Amino acid sequence: MTEYALILIGTVLVNNFVLVKFLGLCPFMGVSKKLETAAGMGLATTFVLTLSSVTSWLVNHYLLVPLGIEYLRIIAFILVIAAVVQFTETLMRKTSPVLYQVLGIFLPLITTNCAVLGVALLNLQSEHTLVEATLYGFGAALGFSLVLTLFAAMRERVAVGDVPEPFQGSAIALITAGLMSLAFMGFAGLVSN
Amino acid sequence: MFTAILAMTLLAAVLGLLLGYSAIRFRVEGNPIADQIDALLPQTQCGQCGHPGCRPYAEALARGEDEINKCVPGGETTLLALADLLGRDPVALEVEEKPPAVALIDEQTCIGCTLCLQACPVDAIVGAAKQLHGVIASECTGCELCLPPCPVECIRMVPVVTDIAHWRWPYPRPVPRHHQDAHASQREAA
DSSP: HHHHHHHHHHHHIIOOOOTTTSSSSHHHHOOOHHHHHHHHHHHHHHHHHHHHHHHHHHHHIIIIITTTTTTHHHHHHHHHHHHHHHHHHHHHHHOHHHHHHHHGGGGGGGGGOOHHHHHHHHHHHHHHHHHHHHHHHHHHHHHHHHHHHHHHHHHHHHHHSOOGGGGTHHHHHHHHHHHHHHHGGEEEEESSO | OHHHHOOOHHHHHHHHHHHHHHHHOOOOOHHHHHHHHHHHHHHOOTTTTSSSHHHHHHHHTTTTOOOOOOOTTTTTHHHHHHHHTTTOOOOOOOOOOOOOEEEEEETTTTTOOOOHHHOTTOOEEOOOOOOOOEEEEOOOOOOOOTTTTTTTTEEEEEEEOOTTTTOOOOOOOOOOOOOHHHHHHHHHOO
């Protein structure tokens, strides 16, 4: 039980995918202008990440390994991820049409979110079991959502703040992200994996 | 090698079937966004946005074919609500906001033709054929739609003067937005 909790805390805070591993930076910068949108994006990504982490683990262990075709891993995973994203899109169109419209292109772009493929591949590298893979995917998604939401909240404040001319726009956003990454370094050493 | 091709084909086929099923299962009927936009519009059906009513305007907005600043009776409140719902940046109202006014019918000239009654979207004009018409000032939205049909031009708009009875606290000022072009460049950078 403890090791599961450690995986969760480790991926959410210590080895945060965005701020420590620098994966999934595109939606981090792209969808963080409004808090509500960011929360919606976090929810969608959580769904996709967890589901694709489990599915890719299953595909790897019950299809690729028995047939001896592990070299097709990346293609197979991308196939799985694309299907999961498409499924999420269909689901969201039904349940939350406004969020679907607001997220727009960033929703299908979850497919190319490197954090999603990253989780699937890191699962194999660390030889996780199915439960661990599920938790790892969920933790990574939770960390992503947390950071995205925090960042969006800060950017909403910064947008109305008095920012010096040369720092306006992307510049101040990147600086904010950097400071956030520094702050998250404070968690390093909390869990040693 | 054939195993690999077969396995990938199988995987793709299974996923494709699942997606096909979910597409049928979660099919979306109608346009739910248009419904939500329609609920925000004031339903005066005044046609000042250039559409024949609130519902067509809501549908045009849902398709992304029109700006959100066309609703005159809704004013800034509706504009901000729409911007919030659709995630678009608020733009200045297309028509500059006129001071609130109500229609007034000149009793000497009115011939009781009932044409202005039919034009009024909010039924703020009462009257019958060959009878003098009157405007219910509290219902009148000042949309000026009754002006063109009047054959004797007996209707004019009277601005509502702010006196003790009509004065109210002004709405809070919207948050200053001076970073709008910065937002645009950010979107490109992402």
